[in-house]
Amino acid sequence: MWRVALAAMVLAGCFRPDEHRCALDDDCGGGTCVIATGYCAFIDDTCCVGSLRYGGGAGGLANACVFDEPCADAAVIDDAAVDARLLDAAVPDAPAPPFSVAHLAAADAQLGAADWVITGDVTIDTSGAGGGTALPTGVGLTVAPQQPAGGELMVLHVRALTIAPGKRLRVIGARPLVIVATSATLDGVLDVGAVRGTPGAGGAGTMAGAGAGGPGGASAPYEAGGGGAGFGTAGARGGTSTGAGPAVGGDPGPAYGAANLAELRGGSGGGNGATGSGCSGAPGLGGAGGGAVQVSTVGAITIGALGGINAGGGGGGAGRLCAGNSEPGRGGGSGGAIYLQGASIDVRGVIAANGGGGGGASFTLTMQAGAAGADGGLAITPALGGMMGTSASGGDGGALNLAPTVGRATSSSDGGGGGGAVGRIVLRGVSTIAGDISPAPITVPP
Numbered sequence: 001m002w003r004v005a006l007a008a009m010v011l012a013g014c015f016r017p018d019e020h021r022c023a024l025d026d027d028c029g030g031g032t033c034v035i036a037t038g039y040c041a042f043i044d045d046t047c048c049v050g051s052l053r054y055g056g057g058a059g060g061l062a063n064a065c066v067f068d069e070p071c072a073d074a075a076v077i078d079d080a081a082v083d084a085r086l087l088d089a090a091v092p093d094a095p096a097p098p099f100s101v102a103h104l105a106a107a108d109a110q111l112g113a114a115d116w117v118i119t120g121d122v123t124i125d126t127s128g129a130g131g132g133t134a135l136p137t138g139v140g141l142t143v144a145p146q147q148p149a150g151g152e153l154m155v156l157h158v159r160a161l162t163i164a165p166g167k168r169l170r171v172i173g174a175r176p177l178v179i180v181a182t183s184a185t186l187d188g189v190l191d192v193g194a195v196r197g198t199p200g201a202g203g204a205g206t207m208a209g210a211g212a213g214g215p216g217g218a219s220a221p222y223e224a225g226g227g228g229a230g231f232g233t234a235g236a237r238g239g240t241s242t243g244a245g246p247a248v249g250g251d252p253g254p255a256y257g258a259a260n261l262a263e264l265r266g267g268s269g270g271g272n273g274a275t276g277s278g279c280s281g282a283p284g285l286g287g288a289g290g291g292a293v294q295v296s297t298v299g300a301i302t303i304g305a306l307g308g309i310n311a312g313g314g315g316g317g318a319g320r321l322c323a324g325n326s327e328p329g330r331g332g333g334s335g336g337a338i339y340l341q342g343a344s345i346d347v348r349g350v351i352a353a354n355g356g357g358g359g360g361a362s363f364t365l366t367m368q369a370g371a372a373g374a375d376g377g378l379a380i381t382p383a384l385g386g387m388m389g390t391s392a393s394g395g396d397g398g399a400l401n402l403a404p405t406v407g408r409a410t411s412s413s414d415g416g417g418g419g420g421a422v423g424r425i426v427l428r429g430v431s432t433i434a435g436d437i438s439p440a441p442i443t444v445p446p
Contacts, residue, residue, distance in 0.1 A: 020057030031055060034066055041066050099446075101180055101296045102341055102428065103146050103153060103264050109180055109296075112157035114138025118188065119164045126154040126173030126201045143175070150263040151202070153178050163188035165306050176202030176264045176292035176337070184295050184342070186349070187304035192291030194267070194314030194333050194356065195375055200291020202266040203313075203336050209268025209289050211235065213331035214251030216273035216415060222247065225407035226271030226286050226316060226331035228358055228395060228418035229253040232439055236395045238271060238331055238358070239407025239415025249407055249415050250331055259442045261339050261426045266292040267313050270331025270356065270420055276322035280369075284317020284329070287356035290336025290376060290423055301342040303435060308350040311336035312376020316359035316394060316417035318386050321369035329359030329386055329394045329407060329416035332373050335423030335439075341446075345431040350378045352438045353425055355397030358407050358417030360386030373397070373417060380438040385416060395419035400438045 020040060022033035028040035032052070039058035045051050047065035054061045101109035116139045124141070125132035131141040131154070140157045154175045161181045163169055167188035171177045177192065192200035199205055207213065213227030216238045227250030228235030238249030250271035257263060267289030275283050290311040295301055303309065313334045319327030335353035357373030371386035373394045382402055385394025388409075393416030395405040404419030425441040 019059045099298065102339060103294060104144055104155065104178060105147050108142065108144035108155060110157055111180060111182060112139045112159050115160040116158045117162045117164065118167050118169055121168045121170065123170040123172065124177065126171065126175040126177055146264065150265060151175065153264065155180060163190060163307065165304070171201040171291060171293060173201050176266060176294070178294040178296065181297050183297050183299040185302045185304070186307040186309065188307055189378065190293060190309045192293045192336060193310040193312040193376060194288040194290050196314045196372065197285035197288050197317065198314065199288035200266060200311060200336055202292040203289035204266065204268045205288050206269040206286040207271055210256040211253035211268035211334055213253040213271035213286060213418060215271045216250040216328045217247035218274040219245040219247035221325055222412065223274040223328045223414050224249040225328040225358060225361065225415035225417040226250040226273045227252045228331040228355065228404050228420040229268040229270045229289060229313065229334035230255045230421045231257070231267045231334035232422040232424045233398060233403060235331065235334060235421045236404035236406045236418035238418045239393065239409045241328065241413065241415045242409045243412040249418065252418055253334065255421070257424065259424060260444050261337055261424055264292050264294055264337055264339060266290055266336040267334035267423050270316045270333050270358070270417060272330055273328035276320065276325045276327045278323030279320040279327060281320055283320065284359055284372065286330040287314030287316045287333030287373060287420055289313055289333045290353055292337035294339040294341065297342040299342065300344045300346065301340050303347045303349040303351065305348045308352070308378045309338050310378040311338050311353040311423055312383065313354065313356035313397060313420040315356040315373030315375045315383060316386070318359040318370035318372045319362035319414055321362050326362040326414045328414040329361045329370055331417040332356030332358045332383065332397050332404065332420030334420040335376050337423050338425045340426070341428040343429060345427055345429045347431070347433045347435045347437060350436045351425060352376065352378050352380065353423030354383055354399040354438055355404050355420030355422055357383040357385040357397045358394030358419050360388045360393035361409065361414035361416050363389045363413055376420070380436045385419060388413065388416060398422040401440065
């Protein structure tokens, strides 16, 4: 049998003495709280569709069936269709939850009609309309305009969200993700981080975004590394090549946006570098930007000791091994954005939006390809830059309170990519921090 969703919702104004509003199923004394109205309903098989009738405290709906279709229509309406109707009723026409959800209009900020316990790895793609994954009945995804301004958002409407230990909810695609829930328990990982040149949800690609790193300069035979991307701080400059006629490293990407994440958007991409001739494999790319994610709950957000949220930037690509010449490293991408809004925020695991490491240059004299920079990880330590043979080359990404570092070069060699900067993290609620957060978060009033 299907269940009607809870609705965390309080309507302003004075109620009649016999009117009872609900926020949870527990408020209904054995009944369920109907998401679209905020009134309690109870099982009654004489209601042909849904078998639920409002109680006597439901105002003008008192004692009416929740769905009033004629009984002749009941046979063609199954439980899944009823669940879908309840979710549709909540988005966008139902009243908003009893708090203002950041970045969303009230009509777009509805709770879902069911819990979602993630017990296996799941990927949501925010580029399309449906997220590219099967969702439980009563859990939905919608696309909404960002408030007061900014790019579109994908909104996950769910009752209680749980990620089981060792499991991962991976989010990719063009739009940031906003999760609206009664509570969120992350014993596994919510991952919107970039992977090399592939951005996380709402992050920018190579050499894109407001904090994009610049391309490395060219001055044969040795070229300079790409600049690291900026966001929470500036990125790092790419490594200047050495030898005759040195080329200047790519410009570091600038910091951008407000510290309080007035606009929810992801990180930017690192700079590229010159390509060589006669090289093996596809050319490396600047690291992409980490994604952006928001979790807004009526109740608690809990990050378990083994759980976390990752919005790291991608590591810069490496210089390839080429015939008679070498290639520079590419810049690291910047970390993305994490916005947590809840009645309480308990962090025992790790929340990180670290920059990606710059890629290492190849080294013709020893016929060695460079190594790619590391992606920004779920840690408070920097993502390391890639190597050039046995020498450090790419700059490290930013982490915690550490700035990203510039790319490097040895005698007669190309430059490594600069490291990407950290992103931004906002905590909006009463916070208890027993775990690690990188970079240091900004706290804003509830």
